[in-house]
Amino acid sequence: MAVAVSRDLSVQVLEDQNTVKLTDRQQYLHDAKQRGQPKCIGVSQVVLGLMIMSYAIPLHFINHTEVVYLGVPWWSGLVFITAGVVAIILDKHCTTRTFQASLVVNFVSTVVSVIAVITYSVDMDKHPGASCVKNLDGSCNINFYTTFFTEAASSTSRTLA
Template sequence: MALTVASDLTVSVASDQNVNKLTDKQEALKKSIKKGDLKSIGISQVMLGFLIISYSVPLLSAKITEVVTFGVPWWSGISFLIAGAIALVMDKHDSIYSVFACMAFTALAAVISVIAIILYSVDIIRNPQSTCKFNPSTTCDDLYYSTRVSLEVKSILLFLSMVQAVISSAFACILYKEKNSSYNYLFMK
């Protein structure tokens, strides 16, 4: 707000151009955040987190390998759940601080998914499916079925982690661009 005082001591109030620019920039940030449809990205991250956690349950009955020992499906699934929940919260609270928080957690989820991809790949290579050894009832032995289930579940979890890595990386890049375009107005709100 700009005040001007005339020589006859009348005061006139005019709107300040800087305040108008700040308000316009904040509205543009809110519109760009809403345009990105955060709900769909947040819901996809939450669903992938739940899928990874629920699909990893059969690994507990199979041969225990490094993936189960380190708890890869559980900490990666929980990180995806948290990143998705923060994206859903950001849909309601659209400020530059929520953009920064969502960007940080989404980038962390992307890094965690890359680590999970590496651990799943190494575990699949180290623990291949065993060969079928027929027992007297002309079926394969239990080790064959156990390693087959383990390999197939880890392959599914590897694929889901790849999908999560792509979603998290793309979303973190989008949020990074939004944060940079509105960085000058960080301390104004």
């Protein structure tokens, strides 16, 4: 804290430059946080992580592929949940450290999602859909139904490429 004394012996307390800089920086960080609405983003990321993990449960009841062996839905879902929790914490306690942690975790979740998409694409290409072999009752065999959506997604991705 700086003090100034004038010729008439009046004392003035001047603002400390470090305090002003810190206050301005905290206000800028708070404004940036409000623009991004981290609580909404965090809740969305947590829900997305839970959806990824819950949609992966049926994968354990069909033929195991590389996606199941590598546990892609589990670790990608956990990374999204972690990113969401950090964003929710950022909304409650906005500091420079939590802001930087949120940025790092979101970058990691982006990289993990790209790796997961590549893994799913390779898995769909290696395990195409099976053809329908009719059973005695006229329905197709179980392999057709377990790979039906894989074939549909694979043909869609080929047409987009």
